[in-house]
Amino acid sequence: MKFCLPIETDKGFDSPVSDHFGSAPMFMIVDAESRSFLVIPNADVDHAQGGCNPLRALNANVVDVVITGSLGGSALVKMNAVGIRVFRSEAETVIENLNLLADNHLHEFVLVEATPDQQGLCCSH
Structure with a gap:
């Protein structure tokens, strides 16, 4: 299983998690089996308001789980x-x-909990 976390700076597993998926400068992708990681730049960081594309942001890296502080409904x-x-x-x-x-202590986002945004826009930053 692969996990993705938006990060502010690369400090390995001690990297601070970014508050918002779409505006994070980079992502850490962690392979749960090997506990290895890869840091990639956000390939969609300069998207227009409402144009956040999380799959483009991950630059074709396939993940199973994202852990983030917030994200827009469209994302x-x-x-x-x-x-x-x-x-x-x-x-x-x-x-x-x-x-x-x-330890099952993180809450899974459902659509009504995504960051409020106008007209269904993805990122309100």
């Missing part, structure tokens, strides 16, 4: 449509959030 719908589950981050670092998820 959540797009991720769920391809089978990506999205959970709300509750801690500051990647490793803390992964441990919380392993």
